[in-house]
């Protein structure tokens with residue numbers, strides 16, 4: 001019947017207007033209440049933002065290529081500090097490859113050609129237009145991988161080529177261009193002095209030892225037999241990330257057990273792990289601090305909302321008398337506390353972003369921040385406000401209208 | 412008008428706190444007809460507010476039957492009772508219960524938030540209600556700047572803006588001086604002549620004398636003297 005249709009209602013717009021009016025009734029208090037959420041959200045956003053920004057700097061500084069390269073040479077060094085010149089053994093590649101953490105290893109040495117010229121055609125050219133002075137490098141089969149080479153065509157030589165002292169050559173891309181060799185499928189030949197070498201492949205690019213790109217690269221066995229090469233001079237090692245310092249200690253012992261100090265090692269600078277660890281701890285500490293201040297903020301919101309419920313007990317009774325249902329009362333206080341949290345979240349997120357930008361500017365970093373953090377922060381604030389308001393809102397809605405009216409009669 | 416608006420049959424209300432039982436209302440029989448101006452008088456603690464709260468659906472009786480506009484509200488759900496409060500009942504308190512931070516108009520509009528008055532009509536209705544209580548010139552004021560009598564008239568405007576079936580007043584002049592009391596009583600007379608049903612609780616005989624019918628209360632019991 002008619003009575004059933006007479007339901008109490010509260011339009012969403014009115015609910016929002018009432019909650020907003022409630023907040024603006026005591027703007028100072030609402031601001032102070034939001035302060036806890038502001039601090040919590042700000043420290044969370046700032047911590048995450050600074051961590052991300054600092055992380056981006058480290059990633060920029062951290063060069064994977066450099067961090068995984070160890071080079072051993074038997075150069076005496078510029079000042080000739082080492083008394084003896086330790087000859088690197090021919091089997092350096094095998095010795096190094098056995099070490100844990102090594103991905104690939106290869107040896108190389110410059111070959112002295114004694115003025116021999118290189119040409120792609122067999123005829124002696126009196127004008128010298130097709131003959132060039134070109135560097136030659138003797139390499140082990142593993143150098144290709146260790147230097148992270150890339151062939152545009154053909155193949156690299158293998159152990160068999162070296163053992164048989166086959167007259168084969170891989171052309172660095174610069175050498176190939178000058179000799180006008182672009183394909184290897186018809187088995188082109190290049191001449192070095194009187195000797196002919198079959199072209200196996202063309203080295204298009206290499207990430208390490210870039211001098212290979214302009215050189216004629218032949219197997220070490222071939223260089224030993226034809227040009228009396230005495231020993232490799234350089235070992236290029238590709239190591240796993242994080243293994244560089246260990247390998248740079250072990251490699252000299254592996255190739256020169258009698259006198260490890262006689263070889264030189266070029267190892268990358270390891271990122272300062274201790275410092276990184278401290279930064280991580282500091283981050284965790286700030287996150288915990290942010291979480292704690294957010295919790296304190298939530299308790300603050302809960303507290304103030306509860307106080308305001310008790311203060312406005314007469315208003316609650318009045319609204320009930322005017323026809324507000326329990327849930328209308330609960331919604332209103334929930335919305336008020338959520339509004340405080342949302343406001344705290346927005347201000348906190350802005351403050352946090354400002355901190356990140358300021359810190360970055362002071363350290364001349366590029367501020368890097370996932371925009372989702374800045375967007376999620378107000379949502380988190382609202383959520384905190386919502387949770388904080390649950391208990392006070394429940395208290396408010398549970399009060400019997402008569403009791404609220406009596407208790408709030410002074411109002 | 413002999414139309415029944417409210418009917419109480421053997422209604423009682425017992426408060427229980429721990430072992431102590433207070434029978435604030437005993438076996439009350441009462442009929443309120445539409446358009447009637449009824450006053451309930453009695454000494455302090457006699458149960459007048461208890462009765463009024465039950466009639467206004469703010470409280471539930473513990474025994475007997477209560478019919479409001481023909482509907483037995485005894486077993487009605489909380490939601491349905493709230494709906495009735497929002498649409499059919501206007502309540503005026505001794506202590507006004509105006510929100511200090513809202514203007515007079517905003518205070519009047521509050522009674523229309525929880526019922527079916529379309530938002531567009533609220534302002535006009537509030538203005539009409541304020542006009543009715545003679546306070547249209549105070550529409551933008553905050554309650555703190557009004558006299559006691561003016562505040563109570565704002566509260567009455569708030570109660571009648573929803574066009575309730577009955578206006579229930581608990582000691583409406585309890586906080587007022589005699590001049591203010593007179594202005595409120597004149598307003599009641601006007602509302603009565605508009606056809607509004609009035610139920611006014613008071614312990615002031617000068618106030619109850621203005622009503623058509625007086626019901627006395629004593630120790631939670633109603634007694635109806637011969638009509639004046």
Ligand SMILES: Nc1ncnc2c1ncn2[C@@H]1O[C@H](COP(=O)(O)OP(=O)(O)OP(=O)(O)O)[C@@H](O)[C@H]1O
Nearest residue numbers: 426427433435454455456457458459460461462614
């Ligand atoms: N919630 C309650 N719990 C216990 N006793 C109550 C409660 N409410 C009212 N009473 C008791 O019921 C009796 C009637 O109270 P009520 O407020 O109805 O009196 P009243 O006639 O309105 O008095 P006054 O004129 O002073 O307003 C009183 O003895 C009071 O103590």
Ligand SMILES: [Mg+2]
Nearest residue numbers: 459460461581
């Ligand atoms: Mg009373």
